[in-house]
Amino acid sequence: MDAEKHTLLDGKLHVYRRKNSGRWQCSTYLGGRNHRATTGEDALALACDFAREWYMQRYVEERQRRRDATAAQLDGAVQSINRPDPASDRRRRRTPSGPTFGQACEAFLADYNISTNGERSAIYVKQKGDQIRMHLLPFFGEDRPIGEVTSGLIQEYRVHRLTSRKHAKTGEVIRPSRSTMHSESVTLRQVLKTANRKNWISALPDMSTAYRGSGKIVHRAWFSPVEYKLLYEGTRERAKNPKSERWREECEQLHDFVLFMGNTGLRPDEALRLEARDITVVKDEATGERILEIEVRGKRGVGYCKSMPGAVHPYLRVKGRKNLQPTDKPFPTIQRELFGAILKELNLKFDREGHVRTTYSLRHTYICLRLMEGADIYQVAKNCRTSVEMIEKYYASHIKNMLDASAINVRKPKPSARRVRGKAEGDTSTASI
Structure with missing residues (x-):
């Protein structure tokens, strides 16, 4: 900045x-x-x-x-000095020595930067160093012997992270999100694995979370078909009648962004990396409709996406409005503040469970709408560059269209009265013999 x-x-x-x-x-x-x-x-x-x-x-x-x-x-x-020591305390004790936690962190970062060069995004690699510098080293200590990092100390670190940060005005405890705690635990485990590979420790300590069973699986925030229609109609109205004339282009850009994301399923960071040369307007041979073929560069490398027909016109509007050259980005920035303001005006900021909706919710909306329309879950996973397991866990579990009533409401035919009577007589005769 x-x-x-x-x-x-x-x-x-x-x-x-x-x-x-x-x-x-x-x-x-x-x-x-x-x-x-x-x-x-x-x-x-x-x-x-x-x-x-x-x-x-x-x-x-x-x-x-x-x-x-x-x-x-x-x-x-x-x-x-003044306190009389017991006889046992007069023994000469050995000061803990050996490789320190700080040395293990340095060794991990050196190996990680080289091993993941080109395979992980620079932002993700930098995040590892930031987590070590801001959270792990201040708590565990740079000079602490790596052998003293035990399961109990790791649990103390979790408690510290969940209780140490407080709101400046209200004094309420600000708890890190589950994904943040998980990411820091992964980094700590990787540091300890590096020490284990160098024979600095004999085994990894138990890093499982105490007092926690299986986590509750909740669906991610998305827009239902009615809510999604309400959203893009709201962004369209704001694009036609912005509150200030100088914000007209930003409002038009946001409206096209919402339609583009809802019809492609891209991640927000993938949309930010897109260039005009990565997008091609083609006529799909299977459906005969015009769609976008997108070469996506994201956290899992280079992948491909075929959009819905509804993404073509928003992209062409952006291309004409900005006069895009091959290396220009259609969406160089995301108007998150404007997007949040429109969500509040439409009362769509939170879903029923209280989950906040963000630009990432447009990707979740695309996946859910595709499943509701009967799309093949494997093809949706490939098009969104994710796994079938992730879609079944976070999306398909709460889509009613994924349930087949004909397979659920199965009833066995009841036997007729004559068949039941004949079976009973046969049993009696057999018993008399």
Whole structure:
């Protein structure tokens, strides 16, 4: 993000202003962590004066914290000297040594960056380093021996992540999402596997989540056919009558984006990577309709997608409006704020279970609508570059059209009265013999 920056106090204090923001902010690094605050000032001179006073307050607080910590250590050392030690405590104990957790993290990142070069997106690879730097290393410690990372310590880390972050105003605990916790657990397991391969540890600790059974499978947020129609009619109306004339192009772009995504099933990041040369308008031989053949580049590499006929006109409108060249992107950005505002106006922001709807919900909508229309689940999985297992788990389980009433409501024919009477007489005669 572009920002105007100024450095004060020999590089110890920074004053900056983000793009499209009128207020100056300040930041410094003290006590092993970053401190940030807003100056509340529009003028640079006033912002610098505020930043200097703010820095001195943080500096004094950090000095006081260090002084208290040192005093506590000295007090503990004096008490340990004066306290008579048992005979067993006079033994010479060995200080834990060996490879540390920080060395294991460095070894993992070095191997991972080389092994996954070209096979994983740069964003995903960078995410691993960010998780280690921001969460794993601060908790486990860079100098902790890797052998001391036990199952109990891993459980303490989960509890710490679920309770440490609080809302600045309300004080309520902000819990990370399930996917975030899962991603961090995967990174931690990969670090421990690296240590295991180097024979730094004899075996991996148990990393299973305590007190948790099988997770409840819930369907992902999507738009039903009625809701999807309400959505694209709302974006069409906003495109025709924007609240401000200068937002007309963005509103038209959003309307075409909604129709394009609902008829292709692309992931939002895949749509952002698309270039005009990746999309071809063709006539499908099987149906005789015009569709889009799309060469998709996403998290699973290069794949292909054949759209519904409804994606052709939105793409052609974007192409004509932006005069796209082969290397231009039809959707370089996503108007998420405008999309969220329209969802709120239409009361579509949340589904019945309270799940928030995002641009990703358009992909879920495409999959659900295809299944409801009777499309082959294997072909849908291939077209969406996912697996049949994922579709059956998260989509097909809540689509009523996937249930065959003729196969469920099976009734065995009841035997006639004569057959029942004859069978009973035969049983009696047999018994008399």
